[in-house]
Amino acid sequence: MQKQYFELDPHGDVLLTLRRPDHLDFARSARRAERDILVATPEVDSNVHESVQSGKPTASMDDPNASDNVKKVQFLLSSRHLSLASPVFDAMLSGCWKESTVLDERPRKIARRENRDTSDSELQVRHEISATEWNTEALLLLMNIIHGRHRKLPDDLHPETLAHFGILVDYYKCHEITEIFARRWIHKNKFYLPTTYSSFTTLWIFISWVFSDAAIFEEMTEQGIKESQGPVNAMFLPLPPAVSDAIEEKRASSLQRIIRHVDKIREALIKGEVHRSCGDGCSTMLLGTLIKAMHEHGISESQLLNSRPCPSLMQIKQTLLGFRTPTWYNPSDYRQRSAGHSCSVKSLLEPGIDGILKNLKGLKLNDYRVQQEDEVPKV
Numbered sequence: 001m002q003k004q005y006f007e008l009d010p011h012g013d014v015l016l017t018l019r020r021p022d023h024l025d026f027a028r029s030a031r032r033a034e035r036d037i038l039v040a041t042p043e044v045d046s047n048v049h050e051s052v053q054s055g056k057p058t059a060s061m062d063d064p065n066a067s068d069n070v071k072k073v074q075f076l077l078s079s080r081h082l083s084l085a086s087p088v089f090d091a092m093l094s095g096c097w098k099e100s101t102v103l104d105e106r107p108r109k110i111a112r113r114e115n116r117d118t119s120d121s122e123l124q125v126r127h128e129i130s131a132t133e134w135n136t137e138a139l140l141l142l143m144n145i146i147h148g149r150h151r152k153l154p155d156d157l158h159p160e161t162l163a164h165f166g167i168l169v170d171y172y173k174c175h176e177i178t179e180i181f182a183r184r185w186i187h188k189n190k191f192y193l194p195t196t197y198s199s200f201t202t203l204w205i206f207i208s209w210v211f212s213d214a215a216i217f218e219e220m221t222e223q224g225i226k227e228s229q230g231p232v233n234a235m236f237l238p239l240p241p242a243v244s245d246a247i248e249e250k251r252a253s254s255l256q257r258i259i260r261h262v263d264k265i266r267e268a269l270i271k272g273e274v275h276r277s278c279g280d281g282c283s284t285m286l287l288g289t290l291i292k293a294m295h296e297h298g299i300s301e302s303q304l305l306n307s308r309p310c311p312s313l314m315q316i317k318q319t320l321l322g323f324r325t326p327t328w329y330n331p332s333d334y335r336q337r338s339a340g341h342s343c344s345v346k347s348l349l350e351p352g353i354d355g356i357l358k359n360l361k362g363l364k365l366n367d368y369r370v371q372q373e374d375e376v377p378k379v
């Protein structure tokens with residue numbers, strides 16, 4: 001068994017044991033999401049999912065024989081600091097949670113065995129609490145903040161670590177004490193936000209949601225709506241379903257609006273309502289081009305929504321505006337140049353599609369960020 005030990009309070013009365021640390025790997029989750037998007041039934045690592053969503057140990061960790069063979073990290077902490085910083089720790093240390101054990105009710109030797117120096121009879125560990133699979137670096141950051149060891153905090157934080165930190169802040173409900181540090185780390189990163197959709201977009205949606213940064217939340221959700229190829233994968237982050245559902249609803253409804261716009265143009269060409277001055281030849285040529293290209297590229301609502309991966313809205317725009325109008329000469333138009341008649345499918349579709357995408361904004365944080373800081377998750 002490998003063990004790491006961090007002493008946040010030399011006179012601490014709480015021993016927090018983190019079992020199976022650093023289990024959630026965002027890069028691995030992103031690769032799995034990319035693979036799952038290609039198949040109809042995604043494989044889900046239910047252990048990771050349940051653990052991160054609930055913060056509780058997974059089934060394998062409930063097996064005492066299994067836990068003896070895995071790495072664990074221990075933190076010597078102050079119950080007073082923990083209780084003041086977090087209503088969740090407060091509830092744990094009040095003895096209401098199964099994660100907590102009051103050692104006064106157990107043989108003294110157990111308390112000593114768990115500590116760094118078993119010969120130190122002065123240690124007054126009264127509580128054992130446990131956690132599973134959290135990121136070690138993020139948990140150490142949180143404990144340094146809670147215990148006032150702010151000089152140990154870095155000036156900058158990688159978005160992945162910031163997301164791990166956000167998971168802990170969200171779970172232990174310690175937004176207030178971490179707020180000033182989180183804002184500093186977010187500010188350091190805000191000039192390096194992803195400019196195209198990737199797993200980092202999801203990380204930033206989660207980070208901005210936990211730490212209530214409305215501008216980044218709106219920008220990153222807009223990126224998800226416009227550029228994701230199907231529903232945004234939460235990568236086992238405890239993002240509220242209301243947020244991921246809203247992103248998907250906006251993506252799907254915008255796709256429907258684009259298809260309706262294309263259908264409207266097609267109907268107008270059939271009825272001869274556009275480019276009347278060019279004569280029937282122009283609208284007939286454009287209608288044929290549009291129908292043929294839509295068939296070739298599978299541009300229909302049902303085909304697009306059911307395809308794996310589903311093209312993103314930006315990819316659909318690119319496809320539609322890439323429809324090539326054949327060179328054609330209108331016999332009645334003496335002004336046309338050698339390039340042929342100037343009307344094109346692109347010039348018909350572009351204003352409407354641009355209008356739909358220009359007016360498509362991300363989510364407003366206040367619509368989804370309910371006051372959850374005071375809520376204590378149920379165990």
Ligand SMILES: [Zn+2]
Binds near residue numbers: 275278282283
């Ligand atoms: Zn024309």
